[in-house]
Amino acid sequence: MGHNSSETKSYDISTLSRLMKKDLIFVIAVFLILLLIFTDISIYESFGSVRSRKLEAYNLAALCSSEIERNCIHTFQINGIFASLVMLDEANQKNFEEMAARILPDFPAADCVQLAPNGIVSSVYPLQGNEKVFGHNLFEDEKRADEAYKTKASGIMTIGGPYPLIQGGDGFIGRLPVFLDDQKTQFWGFVNVVVRVSRIIETMNISTMESRDYVYSIYKISDVTGNRTHIYGTDLEKLHKPISVRIDMPNAHWELAIAPKSFWVNIHLVIVLTTLSLLLICAFTILTLLFLKLRQSNIRLAQVATLDQLTGLYTKQTAIFTLKKEIDYAKRNGSQVAVCFIDMNNFKQINDRFGHTVGDTALAKVAKRLMESVRPEDIIARFGGDEFIIIFRGKNTGTDYQSTVERIRTVLNVPAKLSAHVLADISASVGLAVYPTNGNGVEELIAYADKAMYKEKARMKQAAKIETNIETI
Numbered sequence: 001m002g003h004n005s006s007e008t009k010s011y012d013i014s015t016l017s018r019l020m021k022k023d024l025i026f027v028i029a030v031f032l033i034l035l036l037i038f039t040d041i042s043i044y045e046s047f048g049s050v051r052s053r054k055l056e057a058y059n060l061a062a063l064c065s066s067e068i069e070r071n072c073i074h075t076f077q078i079n080g081i082f083a084s085l086v087m088l089d090e091a092n093q094k095n096f097e098e099m100a101a102r103i104l105p106d107f108p109a110a111d112c113v114q115l116a117p118n119g120i121v122s123s124v125y126p127l128q129g130n131e132k133v134f135g136h137n138l139f140e141d142e143k144r145a146d147e148a149y150k151t152k153a154s155g156i157m158t159i160g161g162p163y164p165l166i167q168g169g170d171g172f173i174g175r176l177p178v179f180l181d182d183q184k185t186q187f188w189g190f191v192n193v194v195v196r197v198s199r200i201i202e203t204m205n206i207s208t209m210e211s212r213d214y215v216y217s218i219y220k221i222s223d224v225t226g227n228r229t230h231i232y233g234t235d236l237e238k239l240h241k242p243i244s245v246r247i248d249m250p251n252a253h254w255e256l257a258i259a260p261k262s263f264w265v266n267i268h269l270v271i272v273l274t275t276l277s278l279l280l281i282c283a284f285t286i287l288t289l290l291f292l293k294l295r296q297s298n299i300r301l302a303q304v305a306t307l308d309q310l311t312g313l314y315t316k317q318t319a320i321f322t323l324k325k326e327i328d329y330a331k332r333n334g335s336q337v338a339v340c341f342i343d344m345n346n347f348k349q350i351n352d353r354f355g356h357t358v359g360d361t362a363l364a365k366v367a368k369r370l371m372e373s374v375r376p377e378d379i380i381a382r383f384g385g386d387e388f389i390i391i392f393r394g395k396n397t398g399t400d401y402q403s404t405v406e407r408i409r410t411v412l413n414v415p416a417k418l419s420a421h422v423l424a425d426i427s428a429s430v431g432l433a434v435y436p437t438n439g440n441g442v443e444e445l446i447a448y449a450d451k452a453m454y455k456e457k458a459r460m461k462q463a464a465k466i467e468t469n470i471e472t473i
Contacts, residue, residue, distance in 0.1 A: 023292040031285050038277035042270065050264045054243060057214060061245040061258040064209075064216075068200060068247055068256070072159075075109040075195055079157055079176035082113060082191045086178050091115065093123060100125035109199045111171060117189035119148055130194075133165075138190065148190070151175045155184050158251045162197050162220075162231050171196040201232050209258065215239060217257045218247075240264070308382040310360055311367035319381030319389050323442050326393055327435055337391065337435040338401050340408065341449035342370075343457065344386040345427045354422050361418045362426060369411045374404075388428075389446070405430050429457035 081103060085091035091099055100113050104125065112130050115123035119138040124130045138148040143163075151158045154177075161172040174193045180186040201218070209216055217236040220229040228236065231254065236242070239259040247254035306318045314322070326337045344366060351359040363386065370380050370388060379391040390408075392401065413427040431453025439445040 023296065027285060027288055027292065030288050031281065034281045034284050035277075038281060042273040042277055053260065053264055056212070057243050057258050057260075058245070060209060060212070060214065061216075061243060061256050064258075065245045065247045065256045068218075068254075069249070071109055071200060072195070072249055075107050075200075076157065076159070076174040076176075076193055078103065078107055078110055078113055078193045079174055079191045082115065083176050083178045086115070086188060086191065087180060096123045097125055109195050109202075111194040111196045111199065114192040114194070115189065116192055118187075119152075119189060121192070148175070151190070152177050152187060154251075155179070156251065159249055162229070165194065165196075169196055169198075172200070197232050213261045214258050215261055216259075217242070219255055219257070221253045221255060223253055311364055311382050313367050313370075313388070314379060314381035316381060316383050316389075319379060319383065319391065320442055320446075322379050323391050323445070326391060327440075327442065327445075330435055337393070337445075339433045339435075339445045339449045340390040340392070340401075340405060341383070341431040341433070341446065341453045342388040342390070342408070342412070342428050343453055345429060345457065345460065346425075347386040350418075350424055354418065354424070358418045358422055358424075362416065362424065365416045365418070366412060366426065366428065369414075370408070373408050373411045389449075401432055401434065405432050427460075429453050429460060431456060 082091055082099075085099060096115060104110055104113060112133075113125055114121045114133065116136075116138060121133055121136045121138075124134055127134070138144045141148075144160075147158065147160050157174055157176040159172050159174050162170045165171045165173075172195045174195065176191045178188040178191055180188050215234045215238075217233040217239055218231040219236055220231055221227070222229070230236065236257055239257055240263060242257035242259035244255045244257045247256055306315055307313065308315055323337070323339065329335070330337045344362070347359065347362065350362055363382075366386075366388065367380070367382070370390065374380065374390060374392070377393050379393065381389050381391075383389045392404070409428070409430055412430075415423055416426050417423050431449040431451065433439060433445040433449035433452065435445055438448040
């Protein structure tokens with residue numbers, strides 16, 4: 001306890017309780033701050049995983065779409081090959097089957113190739129399984145006529161579908177109009193290549209998507225109306241916030257949409273991060289609680305060592321230690337230190353008459369009155385039994401303490417209600433010693449104040465005897 005006027009006494013036992021409340025608030029604040037920090041980390045990591053997964057999905061979709069484009073372009077090259085053969089008169093009715101048998105195996109996605117002079121399918125390879133399409137007139141079919149006329153007028157290949165094929169199943173038909181002259185006035189007919197949807201999709205790396213828990217949808221978008229036509233995969237409406245990649249087809253616009261089977265965010269990662277965050281928060285909170293508990297225990301031990309448990313005043317040892325420090329400070333600064341020694345009068349009679357419980361209440365009342373009578377920076381201690389000591393700190397040389405001592409006497413010598421049925425007279429004798437006038441050390445000052453207190457006690461007893469004798473006379 002160094003000399004510092006800003007230090008105040010804290011004799012009230014509720015100090016520890018207030019400290020515990022502050023510690024509880026601190027623990028709650030630590031918990032909330034850690035919760036906020038780890039929640040922010042979890043959200044950041046979760047969004048990071050979402051960004052990574054979307055990038056992975058985009059790359060996978062782009063790879064698949066390019067594969068579809070490559071295979072479609074490769075497959076529909078058959079149209080150009082047979083168109084050239086037709087113009088060279090090498091793909092006639094006689095040698096068509098032989099030519100197709102040699103060419104078609106190099107294009108595994110193609111289901112069959114057809115020659116349709118004047119729009120009527122007259123040659124089909126392979127014929128088996130495609131018999132129903134033989135003799136089909138495209139210009140007379142209500143479902144195909146419009147498309148056939150547009151293809152003839154455009155002079156370029158178009159891709160129709162997907163739609164049900166006459167030979168069964170769903171597929172696309174690539175139609176290339178063939179003209180026998182450069183001005184495209186002498187129309188010969190069409191070279192048709194049928195590609196089944198399933199064979200085109202087989203060119204995609206579907207197993208990679210499925211192994212990574214992705215679902216996909218391939219759909220065609222009309223350049224005129226913007227309407228979507230489902231081609232393959234899961235219905236687009238069932239995909240959760242899909243990523244779409246454009247697929248450029250001859251005279252057509254497709255899109256490949258890809259999305260995870262559940263959500264973009266990795267639920268397992270969220271669970272792991274949340275669990276780990278809670279464990280870390282709990283660990284930090286427990287460590288903080290243990291630290292604060294240790295601090296409270298140390299404070300409690302310090303209070304036990306420095307404070308009297310009955311009155312809340314400082315102990316004798318603390319008072320002696322403080323007095324020594326104050327004397328050293330006064331020596332360096334040329335100031336005074338005053339010691340007031342107090343002893344209760346007739347305390348033994350209170351104990352004998354009303355019991356020790358009432359006696360303890362009397363001591364507590366005296367302690368409270370003393371604390372209310374001095375400055376916050378002054379030190380009050382229970383010296384032992386019914387004896388108390390006050391150390392007046394930081395007084396200037398020449399200070400008159402008599403007024404303070406008289407105030408203490410007046411405050412103490414007032415009857416006190418010690419229980420519901422006990423109103424007792426309380427009084428005390430007070431002795432004063434001042435450094436350096438009455439002593440230069442701890443023992444000298446306490447001894448001087450003790451003697452002064454006993455002298456006052458003797459005077460009070462003598463005055464009481466005289467008053468008794470007068471009353472007797």
